[in-house]
Amino acid sequence: MNPPRVFISYSHDSAEHKKWILDFATTLRNRGVDAVLDQWDLKPGDDLPHFMETQLNEAQFVIMVCTEPYVEKANNGQGGVGYEKMIMTSSLLYYYR
Numbered sequence: 001m002n003p004p005r006v007f008i009s010y011s012h013d014s015a016e017h018k019k020w021i022l023d024f025a026t027t028l029r030n031r032g033v034d035a036v037l038d039q040w041d042l043k044p045g046d047d048l049p050h051f052m053e054t055q056l057n058e059a060q061f062v063i064m065v066c067t068e069p070y071v072e073k074a075n076n077g078q079g080g081v082g083y084e085k086m087i088m089t090s091s092l093l094y095y096y097r
Helices: 015-030 048-058 068-076 079-095
Strands: 005-009 034-036 061-064
Touching: 005 015, 005 048, 015 034, 048 079, 068 079
Parallel strands: 005 034, 005 061
Antiparallel strands: none
16 A cells, blocks of 8 residues: 655745754654655756646645745745645636536
């Protein structure tokens, strides 16, 4: 049986927040969850939109770490968070039609 695949969506609020996310993802992996995290799986020069689209499509679950900056970026369509929100919203609209 394959472990559940989880994509972690978060905003890069601060170095401390990124460390917390890294620790959280590490804990998930140590507990048998296939956590996908940009800090591990995205390399400099990689196509960021393609990475987000592919990982959101392949994940069984998405964990959205909704800090205030995350919500603000999502609501304003800013950065990677705004793009991920657009992808997830369109997927939900397609799924529920």
